[in-house]
Amino acid sequence: MEHKTISKAVISRLPRYYRYLGELLEDGVERISSNDLSLRMKVTASQIRQDLNNFGGFGQQGYGYNVKYLYTEIAKILGIDRQHNVIIIGAGNLGQAIANYANFEKRGFIIRGMFDVNPQLIGQVVRGVKIMNLNELEGFLKEHDVQIAALTIPKTEAPAVADRLVKAGIKAIWNFAHTDLVVPEDVVVENVHLSESLMRLSYRVCSMQDEEEKEKAKKES
Amino acid sequence: MEHKTISKAVISRLPRYYRYLGELLEDGVERISSNDLSLRMKVTASQIRQDLNNFGGFGQQGYGYNVKYLYTEIAKILGIDRQHNVIIIGAGNLGQAIANYANFEKRGFIIRGMFDVNPQLIGQVVRGVKIMNLNELEGFLKEHDVQIAALTIPKTEAPAVADRLVKAGIKAIWNFAHTDLVVPEDVVVENVHLSESLMRLSYRVCSMQDEEEKEKAKKES
DNA sequence: TAGATTGTTAATCGATTAACAATC
DNA sequence: TAGATTGTTAATCGATTAACAATC
Numbered sequence: 417m418e419h420k421t422i423s424k425a426v427i428s429r430l431p432r433y434y435r436y437l438g439e440l441l442e443d444g445v446e447r448i449s450s451n452d453l454s455l456r457m458k459v460t461a462s463q464i465r466q467d468l469n470n471f472g473g474f475g476q477q478g479y480g481y482n483v484k485y486l487y488t489e490i491a492k493i494l495g496i497d498r499q500h501n502v503i504i505i506g507a508g509n510l511g512q513a514i515a516n517y518a519n520f521e522k523r524g525f526i527i528r529g530m531f532d533v534n535p536q537l538i539g540q541v542v543r544g545v546k547i548m549n550l551n552e553l554e555g556f557l558k559e560h561d562v563q564i565a566a567l568t569i570p571k572t573e574a575p576a577v578a579d580r581l582v583k584a585g586i587k588a589i590w591n592f593a594h595t596d597l598v599v600p601e602d603v604v605v606e607n608v609h610l611s612e613s614l615m616r617l618s619y620r621v622c623s624m625q626d627e628e629e630k631e632k633a634k635k636e637s
Numbered sequence: 638m639e640h641k642t643i644s645k646a647v648i649s650r651l652p653r654y655y656r657y658l659g660e661l662l663e664d665g666v667e668r669i670s671s672n673d674l675s676l677r678m679k680v681t682a683s684q685i686r687q688d689l690n691n692f693g694g695f696g697q698q699g700y701g702y703n704v705k706y707l708y709t710e711i712a713k714i715l716g717i718d719r720q721h722n723v724i725i726i727g728a729g730n731l732g733q734a735i736a737n738y739a740n741f742e743k744r745g746f747i748i749r750g751m752f753d754v755n756p757q758l759i760g761q762v763v764r765g766v767k768i769m770n771l772n773e774l775e776g777f778l779k780e781h782d783v784q785i786a787a788l789t790i791p792k793t794e795a796p797a798v799a800d801r802l803v804k805a806g807i808k809a810i811w812n813f814a815h816t817d818l819v820v821p822e823d824v825v826v827e828n829v830h831l832s833e834s835l836m837r838l839s840y841r842v843c844s845m846q847d848e849e850e851k852e853k854a855k856k857e858s
Numbered sequence: 859t860a861g862a863t864t865g866t867t868a869a870t871c872g873a874t875t876a877a878c879a880a881t882c
Numbered sequence: 883t884a885g886a887t888t889g890t891t892a893a894t895c896g897a898t899t900a901a902c903a904a905t906c
Contacts, residue, residue, distance in 0.1 A: 423896080427837055428833075431836040432830075435816075435832075435833070449862085460900090462900065462901095463898065465864065466866090466897090468865095469865060473864080473865065476863080476864070478862045494836045494839050495840055496839050498843070500839060510730070510734040512730045513729065513731040514831075516729075516730055519832060524839075525839075587845065587846075590834070590835065594656070594740075604841040604842050606841065609652070609653075610738070610829065611738075612653060614741065614744070614811065615651070615652040615655065615715045616648055616649065617809055617811055618716040618717050618721060619716055620809070620825040621721070621785065622716030624808065624823060624825055670888085672887080681874075681875060684873095686888065687873090687874075687875090690889060694889065696888050697881090697882060698881045698882045699886045699887050699888075700888085701887065
């Protein structure tokens with residue numbers, strides 16, 4: 417497949433298409449037009465067609481898109497038809513929340529190990545996965561072929577652990593630590609900065625309140 | 638303050654500026670130019686100046702920006718100088734992870750209650766917050782002035798609970814459920830779709846691998 | 859064949875970057 | 883005053899939307 421560089425915005429939207437198509441599939445819908453999908457998803461039909469055409473012509477004129485076919489094609493594009501081996505660094509609540517999320521396995525993400533420094537956690541088993549001592553990390557990665565590491569540890573520890581992960585051959589870091597990681601260019605970092613998300617929420621709540629107060633003031637005058 | 642509609646892209650970047658300024662402050666840096674900050678953050682100096690000027694002139698020609706002043710001004714813009722009362726719906730691992738994140742309180746987000754349907758969890762205390770039965774939700778919200786609800790429950794339950802929250806006067810939902818919520822236009826929803834984040838990671842890992850294989854093939858030919 | 863809907867080109871819109879006059 | 887750096891306008895770039903010919 418010709419993978420020219422597809423814009424980040426397009427990639428961002430693919431998982432959402434995938435989710436809606438999965439729901440349509442569950443509802444037994446066989447085909448859908450870009451227009452019908454656009455109404456459900458509240459995006460323009462034009463954007464849907466443009467986005468999909470980055471990867472090929474999945475539709476048929478006069479018919480629309482076959483839901484099941486498009487669903488599996490997007491899975492291929494996203495690489496969730498393959499298996500990914502994952503480890504989780506940090507077995508606190510967040511790490512365990514990830515480990516317990518059943519759908520990850522369904523999408524091909526298999527959790528091979530969890531690591532922590534807390535002696536209270538080491539040895540415990542979460543969803544069939546044993547929590548190991550962080551100092552066993554390098555040994556474990558020598559024995560097992562793991563590409564992805566989820567990093568759910570405090571930001572103070574994150575850069576050092578990220579370095580160790582990269583040295584041990586990890587190719588992607590799913591970073592929940594509240595800091596930016598510096599890694600070689602062939603290593604992928606996907607950030608989930610929850611505190612930033614919360615601040616955006618805060619901004620929007622406050623500006624909503626401000627607006628409403630303004631409206632109110634207008635009415636009163 | 639004149640809050641014209643600021644673009645979403647700008648708002649998205651503010652928390653990151655805030656984080657870097659906080660680090661500079663900790664390091665005892667008094668002032669910084671847009672250029673120096675741009676080098677640290679790997680964005681253009683032009684963008685920093687444009688972004689900040691949406692909210693007012695915080696800098697000084699020939700001097701740059703006063704770190705402490707800019708830090709507190711961004712806090713004001715984001716609304717994290719005020720207090721927000723928060724409840725958490727869903728006291729599983731993810732809900733508890735949020736409850737345990739100490740910095741949230743530092744940013745003015747005070748957790749007033751947690752709710753769940755699991756009898757094993759109800760009655761437990763997490764970081765001084767009692768887990769209540771979800772059927773006590775409406776009563777609780779009548780007694781307490783809460784604006785924000787974090788929703789860490791399965792997607793099947795999310796829409797119904799979101800409706801209840803809106804009816805009970807909640808003004809913002811921090812949505813971790815893997816579904817889009819439909820709410821009135823004066824209610825804010827900030828989505829954290831972890832599965833979508835993981836799929837983006839998957840895409841990037843795979844296309845990185847593809848690239849490397851192509852490079853390799855090229856060398857061999 | 860007629861109707862529907864895609865794939866794709868062209869037009870518009872918005873966001874980013876560059877440039878520079880204003881000013882500390 | 884000279885140097886530095888902002889605030890802001892203008893230029894560029896990229897992403898979204900509109901339009902329509904191609905075609906099922």
